[in-house]
Amino acid sequence: MSKQLQNIVVLGGGAAGAGTALAIVNSSNFNPSTHRLILVTPRSFFVLLPAVIRASVTSEGDLEKRILMPYGDFLKGKGEVKVGKAVSFTSAEAGGEVTLESGEKLEYSVLVLALGSIWQGGALNIPDDETEAVESLKTWRANFQKATDIVLVGGGSVGIEYAGEILDFFPNKRVTLVHNQDNLLNNTYPERFRQAALARVRKTGTEVILGDRLEELEPSSVGTVRTKKGRTIHADLVIPTWGARPNTELVRKSLGSEALSLTGHVKVLPTLQLASHPRIFAVGDIIDWEEQKQAAKTSAHAGVAAPNVLAVATGASLTKEYKGSMEGISITIGRSAGVSYVGILWGIILGDWFTSFIKGKGLLIDMTRSHLGLPPPAL
Structure with missing residues (x-):
């Protein structure tokens, strides 16, 4: 060297x-x-992963043009991006x-x-090639539009957000969310926040099945899947949404x-x-x-x-140590709803207005682009 x-x-x-x-x-x-x-x-582009959920459900807003962000010279000549x-x-x-x-x-x-x-599976597996990434999003949109009964497997934030996006843009579809724990999310978060998330996603019309899991992810020839506890669910599209x-x-x-x-x-x-x-x-x-x-x-x-x-x-002395970060999360449920948690004081829970304002409307796109100094999207 x-x-x-x-x-x-x-x-x-x-x-x-x-x-x-x-x-x-x-x-x-x-x-x-x-x-x-x-x-x-x-990849030659940065992927704003939280926005992929909506971008894979709807073409509204041409999100693929805004969430697949070319790096350009974001290092301002001080470094090199090598694909x-x-x-x-x-x-x-x-x-x-x-x-x-x-x-x-x-x-x-x-x-x-x-x-x-x-x-594992689903639209969050973005291809490395930009053209293929856009085509993948378009394919998933067609899958969601065609499906009538959609089953989401995993009740963390990804599953909840998918349920919200699907029923926001396709309110007549039937969505079932299957989670293997006794409540949504996990025990990082207090029970009252998990209950708030459960209540809010059920308000969309999503059927939530707790404490159970699917045996197979592929629907049967008659359009059903079966849970471990023996429950039969109508399904023509099954999406893995676990971590x-x-x-x-x-x-x-x-x-x-x-x-x-x-x-x-x-x-x-x-x-x-x-x-x-x-x-x-x-x-x-x-x-x-x-x-x-x-x-x-x-x-x-x-x-x-x-x-x-x-x-x-x-050759200098190291001075910084990581001590962990505060737990917090904003879970969008479509464009105008959601639940948020801020792990300070007693644990603050915020609802639709805050979550929509902070994340649901803009999906953090402009904030992320500004934070990383990425170039604006091509017109």
Whole structure:
């Protein structure tokens, strides 16, 4: 590696990767005459994942033109966006090397893993090619428009938001939401908020089945699915809406399974370094930290990782530690309804007006574009 220019490589261009890359190059401690930042991402565009739910249900607003955001020069000439897929990396005392699918090799002084999550089925599995991504959204819209009986499997925020979007745009369809717990969401949130979410989604006409699960996701020849407890549900479209899993196979392959927890998350120190690999950091959904995996938390991750990355790169002392983030969530139920929770004081619950104002109307599109400095959409 050139002694004059050392690479800081960030793998992953989602909220965590893009946000951390931006925080690094915007730091007063980043010196482009000694270090180069390279953001490696399989897509040439940033995906605003929370908005994909509505974009996969309706063509209203041409959302695909606004939520698939080309990176452009969002690093303002201080870094490079390289479209490619990492297939392995090494780790050594002075750094290591990332190998891309193309065969290209990138030496690094410091590596940041921001690999995100993998969704099983459904529209949230966005293809890497932009044309294919748009076609995928159009295909899912056609699926929803054609279906009469829609079953959503998983009653977390994704399932709730899908129910809300479908019945907002197609009020005559029948939607069933199946969740394997005794209430929606999970026990991160207080029971009274989970009850508020349940009441609000039922108000849309969604049938909610709790404490049960589907045996098969494919409808039978007569258009039904059966739950584990023996209940038969009419279905011509079944969508998995349970949580994602961490995208960490690359880490297991490169560093071994000891780098991962039993759930497949990357073990990190409070500095967000990997314990046995001080020149490697991890941020976003993949870290083994007891908190809900949300894009909203990635700014706090970047606020710790970026200064620590630069400290390692320049031989300075690390000063930042991650102490966790407040739990909060806004769950839209269509364009004008929803429920929100803010985990301060006694735990504040907010309803339709707040949730619609903060998220439902604009889907955080303009805020995200402004935060990351992404170029405006093409007209």
